[in-house]
Amino acid sequence: MPELSASGAALGALAAAAVFATLVRGAALALVYPLCAVAALVLGAVDLRVLLTGTELTQQLPIGLPTIGLHLRLDSLSAFFGIVVNGGILAASVYGMGFDRAKELTRRVEPLFPLFAAAMNLVLLADDAYAFLFSWELMSLASWALVVARHTDPESRRAAHLYLVMAAIGTAALLFAFGGLAGPAGGYAFDTMRGHPPQPMVAAVVLAAALIGCGSKGGLVPLHAWLPLAHPAAPSHVSALMSGVMTKVAIYGFVRIAFDLLGPPAWWWALPPIILGALTAVLGLLYAVLDRDLKRVLAYSTIENVGVIFVALGLALAFRANGQHEAAAVAMAAALLHALNHSWFKSLLFLGAGAVLHATGRRDLDGLGGLIHRMPRTAAFFLVGALAASALPPLNGFVSEWLLFQAVIAAPALPQAALHFASPAIGAMLALAAALAAACFVRVYGTAFLGRPRSAEAAQAHDVPLAQQIAMGGLAFLCVLGGLLGSVLATALAPVLGDLVGGGLPRAGSGPTVFSLVAFDPARSVYDAPVIALFVAIASLTTLVVVHRLSARRTRRGPAWDCGFPDPSPATQYTASSFAQPLRRVYGTAVFAAQETVVMPPPGDSQPARFSVVLVDHVWRALYAAPGRAVLGLSKRLNALQFLSIRRYLVLMFAALVILLAIAAVTT
Amino acid sequence: MTGDLLVQFLAQGAQMTFVLLIAPLAVGVVRRVKARLMRRQGPPLLQGYFDLAKLLRKESVIAESASWLFRSAPYLIFALTWVAAALVPSFASGLMFNWAADVVALVALLGAARALLALAGMDVGTSFGGIGSSREMMIATLAEPAMMLIVLTLAIAAGTTRLAGVADFFLAEPFAVRVSLALSLVALVIVALAENARIPVDNPVTHLELTMVHEAMVLEYSGRHLALIEAASHLKLVLYISLLICLFAPFGMAPASAGVTGWLIGLAAWTAKLLFGAALLGLWEVSIAKMRVFRLPDFVGIAFVFGFLAILLAFLTRGVFA
Numbered sequence: 003m004p005e006l007s008a009s010g011a012a013l014g015a016l017a018a019a020a021v022f023a024t025l026v027r028g029a030a031l032a033l034v035y036p037l038c039a040v041a042a043l044v045l046g047a048v049d050l051r052v053l054l055t056g057t058e059l060t061q062q063l064p065i066g067l068p069t070i071g072l073h074l075r076l077d078s079l080s081a082f083f084g085i086v087v088n089g090g091i092l093a094a095s096v097y098g099m100g101f102d103r104a105k106e107l108t109r110r111v112e113p114l115f116p117l118f119a120a121a122m123n124l125v126l127l128a129d130d131a132y133a134f135l136f137s138w139e140l141m142s143l144a145s146w147a148l149v150v151a152r153h154t155d156p157e158s159r160r161a162a163h164l165y166l167v168m169a170a171i172g173t174a175a176l177l178f179a180f181g182g183l184a185g186p187a188g189g190y191a192f193d194t195m196r197g198h199p200p201q202p203m204v205a206a207v208v209l210a211a212a213l214i215g216c217g218s219k220g221g222l223v224p225l226h227a228w229l230p231l232a233h234p235a236a237p238s239h240v241s242a243l244m245s246g247v248m249t250k251v252a253i254y255g256f257v258r259i260a261f262d263l264l265g266p267p268a269w270w271w272a273l274p275p276i277i278l279g280a281l282t283a284v285l286g287l288l289y290a291v292l293d294r295d296l297k298r299v300l301a302y303s304t305i306e307n308v309g310v311i312f313v314a315l316g317l318a319l320a321f322r323a324n325g326q327h328e329a330a331a332v333a334m335a336a337a338l339l340h341a342l343n344h345s346w347f348k349s350l351l352f353l354g355a356g357a358v359l360h361a362t363g364r365r366d367l368d369g370l371g372g373l374i375h376r377m378p379r380t381a382a383f384f385l386v387g388a389l390a391a392s393a394l395p396p397l398n399g400f401v402s403e404w405l406l407f408q409a410v411i412a413a414p415a416l417p418q419a420a421l422h423f424a425s426p427a428i429g430a431m432l433a434l435a436a437a438l439a440a441a442c443f444v445r446v447y448g449t450a451f452l453g454r455p456r457s458a459e460a461a462q463a464h465d466v467p468l469a470q471q472i473a474m475g476g477l478a479f480l481c482v483l484g485g486l487l488g489s490v491l492a493t494a495l496a497p498v499l500g501d502l503v504g505g506g507l508p509r510a511g512s513g514p515t516v517f518s519l520v521a522f523d524p525a526r527s528v529y530d531a532p533v534i535a536l537f538v539a540i541a542s543l544t545t546l547v548v549v550h551r552l553s554a555r556r557t558r559r560g561p562a563w564d565c566g567f568p569d570p571s572p573a574t575q576y577t578a579s580s581f582a583q584p585l586r587r588v589y590g591t592a593v594f595a596a597q598e599t600v601v602m603p604p605p606g607d608s609q610p611a612r613f614s615v616v617l618v619d620h621v622w623r624a625l626y627a628a629p630g631r632a633v634l635g636l637s638k639r640l641n642a643l644q645f646l647s648i649r650r651y652l653v654l655m656f657a658a659l660v661i662l663l664a665i666a667a668v669t670t
Numbered sequence: 671m672t673g674d675l676l677v678q679f680l681a682q683g684a685q686m687t688f689v690l691l692i693a694p695l696a697v698g699v700v701r702r703v704k705a706r707l708m709r710r711q712g713p714p715l716l717q718g719y720f721d722l723a724k725l726l727r728k729e730s731v732i733a734e735s736a737s738w739l740f741r742s743a744p745y746l747i748f749a750l751t752w753v754a755a756a757l758v759p760s761f762a763s764g765l766m767f768n769w770a771a772d773v774v775a776l777v778a779l780l781g782a783a784r785a786l787l788a789l790a791g792m793d794v795g796t797s798f799g800g801i802g803s804s805r806e807m808m809i810a811t812l813a814e815p816a817m818m819l820i821v822l823t824l825a826i827a828a829g830t831t832r833l834a835g836v837a838d839f840f841l842a843e844p845f846a847v848r849v850s851l852a853l854s855l856v857a858l859v860i861v862a863l864a865e866n867a868r869i870p871v872d873n874p875v876t877h878l879e880l881t882m883v884h885e886a887m888v889l890e891y892s893g894r895h896l897a898l899i900e901a902a903s904h905l906k907l908v909l910y911i912s913l914l915i916c917l918f919a920p921f922g923m924a925p926a927s928a929g930v931t932g933w934l935i936g937l938a939a940w941t942a943k944l945l946f947g948a949a950l951l952g953l954w955e956v957s958i959a960k961m962r963v964f965r966l967p968d969f970v971g972i973a974f975v976f977g978f979l980a981i982l983l984a985f986l987t988r989g990v991f992a
Contacts, residue, residue, distance in 0.1 A: 545748055559731075
């Protein structure tokens with residue numbers, strides 16, 4: 003199999019790059035990125051070939067655990083996620099080629115980057131539980147080390163600590179899930195697991211464990227707390243990989259377990275992903291619209307998108323359990339396309355945030371502004387990403403959102419009452435999430451790129467090197483192209499959909515034009531992005547020509563009008579905080595118990611007024627802070643056990659022995 | 671769409687042109703009705719056209735801190751709104767565009783126009799632009815989910831998300847009062863008021879700074895750019911009235927198979943209904959006061975709750991899709 007050998011060679015090249023980078027220092031580290039780009043191209047090409055030809059590659063190697071060996075398999079699902087992963091790696095590598103060789107390369111980042119890339123590819127290739135968990139851990143640890151690269155910053159250390167704890171919990175849960183799948187016989191190869199689906203009760207436990215394991219990596223509420231800290235703490239091109247790509251590997255893990263290994267689904271499997279996903283989508287954006295850190299806002303938006311994908315996966319499970327393969331295919335296509343689209347626009351946005359950080363040294367929204375004048379290219383690319391992330395047509399984010407709404411509308415056909423009651427609520431929450439996403443990205447773009455600069459750094463910003471512009475431009479192009487040719491992408495998904503849900507979307511060309519995206523039936527739902535885009539383009543160009551013909555074309559630059567009292571100070575602009583104020587009042591009071599306090603000095607006093615906002619994160623309080631305190635308190639108490647006399651230790655041991663004997667006597 | 675492609679194309683073009691041309695008149699009717707009910711003379715019915723012509727003739731003053739986004743946004747906003755308006759079946763249900771995008775895409779197109787307008791509002795970097803944008807997006811987060819619930823309800827009832835399909839369904843269906851549809855109607859009216867910046871959500875004639883929403887966003891625009899923004903907001907009003915007509919009072923609309931005569935009848939019926947709707951809006955606006963900005967969540971929230979009840983009923987009385 004030449005394809006798998008090519009993949010293997012590319013993975014070997016990544017490993018060699020990692021080793022090479024640990025040995026050299028200085029400018030030679032820059033060689034890592036071209037190597038990674040080439041490896042990602044090769045891996046992506048193999049994935050694309052496998053996906054398009056519908057072949058399936060397997061390989062067994064006598065390394066790894068004895069009696070198990072190493073099973074590798076590249077099927078349509080792995081290949082699809084491989085395209086997602088390697089596209090992100092390629093963009094991040096090209097971005098990395100633009101780094102300043104004298105200043106921006108360190109041995110804390112560059113050796114780990116190829117390792118991280120290789121680990122993510124390995125997760126997709128793994129065909130037994132051991133290989134899966136091994137590469138999953140490798141991926142977690144590599145990304146953890148990248149998060150802690152700037153270890154002098156206490157924020158980074160805190161983020162890395164939390165990430166390590168959550169990654170450990172996640173892997174433990176996955177270990178449990180694979181244990182359940184392997185069953186008492188202990189068949190750890192995925193093929194064996196597929197052959198012996200577990201009992202219903204065991205399946206429920208496996209599903210819960212998979213949700214915890216993959217959900218914690220993807221940022222599913224309430225396991226999300228580490229993500230908005232860790233993703234922004236890493237260098238920006240690594241943030242792009244973590245947010246755009248690693249969350250997709252988590253989704254892959256869930257899809258692999260729930261749709262492939264766990265056997266035929268029961269309808270109620272759909273409820274946890276749907277409910278948690280919808281909560282995640284809305285909560286993620288509520289965090290995002292209130293946060294003031296550019297990269298953290300993007301990380302929160304990642305949480306939202308992961309939630310949307312989980313809703314789609316849940317719907318696909320529900321439809322599949324009821325034998326409605328057509329609807330299941332629509333929901334599954336929505337999930338997979340959203341994974342692909344999100345990887346493009348979120349990588350783009352994180353690279354853009356990296357460019358802003360590079361140019362200004364700041365990522366607080368209230369210190370930026372006016373960058374559209376000084377970083378025109380980055381601003382244009384970021385705008386494409388922001389509009390795509392807001393799920394606006396004709397960009398790619400809307401395509402998957404549209405498919406998802408079609409799946410929600412089909413939900414009344416499900417026979418279960420619980421899903422009946424849940425579906426309208428899900429539809430409402432998805433619509434709320436879409437509207438909040440638009441508000442969130444208008445706020446981000448409006449404060450960072452538009453308006454007037456709010457700091458000296460923002461006023462002196464400059465655009466980034468060409469390689470970084472190429473990386474962002476390529477992703478922006480994909481966002482546009484994916485939006486226009488969503489139907490082509492959906493057609494390419496056919497083998498994956500067939501494997502996972504046993505159905506497919508209507509064939510390409512069944513709609514009015516070749517590029518019509520059709521759900522179910524052309525008479526029922528059609529979205530034709532190229533036609534819409536064409537008409538918007540024609541309408542705007544016609545308007546441009548006509549207006550310029552009809553109007554006096556005089557244009558004058560003058561001071562801003564601002565109701566007659568323009569204030570030259572940039573501090574009078576709306577900031578990210580003031581933009582969020584209406585949203586905070588409407589949603590924040592209910593969700594975060596937001597409280598605003600204004601302290602006004604008495605009349606005649608020249609002291610400034612003070613304004614402060616208090617937000618309460620209930621999830622953090624209840625699920626992280628409280629158990630953390632409990633563990634700490636318990637360990638303080640148990641600490642006394644370390645200072646006992648020998649006599650007391652002997653008594654303790656004797657007591658333990660007696661108790662064990664008593665238990666043994668009772669049970670036998 | 672085979673032999674008479676040209677006729678189809680012309681009919682579609684006619685609809686686009688007609689929607690564009692009648693929009694200022696509809697706004698004129700609203701203003702006129704309001705003025706007469708307040709016992710004022712009121713502006714002439716054609717004042718909307720005069721205003722647009724005047725704005726086109728004037729020079730455009732652009733703030734020094736404005737970027738290319740500020741200058742190009744009006745054209746895109748106008749085009750997006752125009753295409754969205756053309757997607758709503760007006761006088762015939764079988765026109766060319768009606769397959770190209772369904773009602774979900776329609777809502778999203780309007781969302782794109784709104785996002786661009788909000789961005790343009792923030793571009794100059796004034797406090798008023800920001801206040802308008804932030805409030806507009808806040809209102810949108812309330813109105814858009816309600817809108818989505820309404821369209822999903824109708825889609826479930828009709829078995830399709832294509833607007834033309836929904837209109838055909840209600841044309842064929844014998845008239846009957848359905849609770850879920852009645853709730854949807856109320857919700858859609860509230861959403862339409864919110865989206866078009868009408869009283870009680872916003873006041874289109876006010877320039878009192880602290881209550882402005884839409885006007886605050888477009889404060890920096892002048893000349894031809896302002897003309898385009900104004901024309902887009904006129905189009906949006908026509909779009910929403912058309913949408914209400916198409917979904918809740920489609921009688922008179924020419925079915926897919928109708929010929930030119932059917933289209934002419936449909937056109938007359940649609941124009942009459944549109945102007946009647948505009949008059950009703952005028953009546954509504956004089957009979958209610960504008961609300962404080964932070965009372966709006968309650969008002970638009972009603973639309974959300976009604977929309978949710980409607981979709982819940984639609985889900986429970988399923989059977990169309992089964």
